[in-house]
Amino acid sequence: MTAGFIAFHYPRPEHFEEFVGRTHKVKEFLQSRAGFLSADIWATTDGDAVITSGRFxxxxxxxxxxxxxxxxxxxxxxxxxxxxxxxxxTVRAR
Known part of the structure; x- marks a missing residue:
């Protein structure tokens, strides 16, 4: 059964772009793992949070x-x- 994650991250404003860069590095790493299906990186429109998700x-x-x-x-x-x-x-498909 497909499984995944949704994560809410709260970087300080002065580290926001750096943090987004870090999430892209993690995404690249996850893409190399067995069973990886997809990953996304989102940011709230107010710049308060970065949301990451992935499926395996x-x-x-x-x-x-x-x-x-x-x-x-x-x-x-x-x-x-x-x-x-x-x-x-962590989430599972239904």
Whole structure:
């Protein structure tokens, strides 16, 4: 069954563009993982949040991709460039 994630990120205004660049690096990384289907990067019109989403062939593929992404270190972790913790939801197709 197809599985995915939706994540809401809250970068500080002065780090917004840098943060968007970081999300593109994560997307490139995820594209190289087994079972990857798609990923998107969105920004709210008020510039308050960046929303990322991705789809994988299975929950196992999603889990393996997330585990491997931890190797990217600060690119995927919360840090001082964000004004509040990100919210990440894993989802499954219905």
């Amino acid at each position: 062939e299975s929950e196992e593929a999603l889990g393996a991709a997330f585990a491997a992404a931890r190797e990217l270190g600060p690119i995927v972790g919360f840090d001082e460039r964000e004004y509040k913790p990100r919210e990440i939801f």
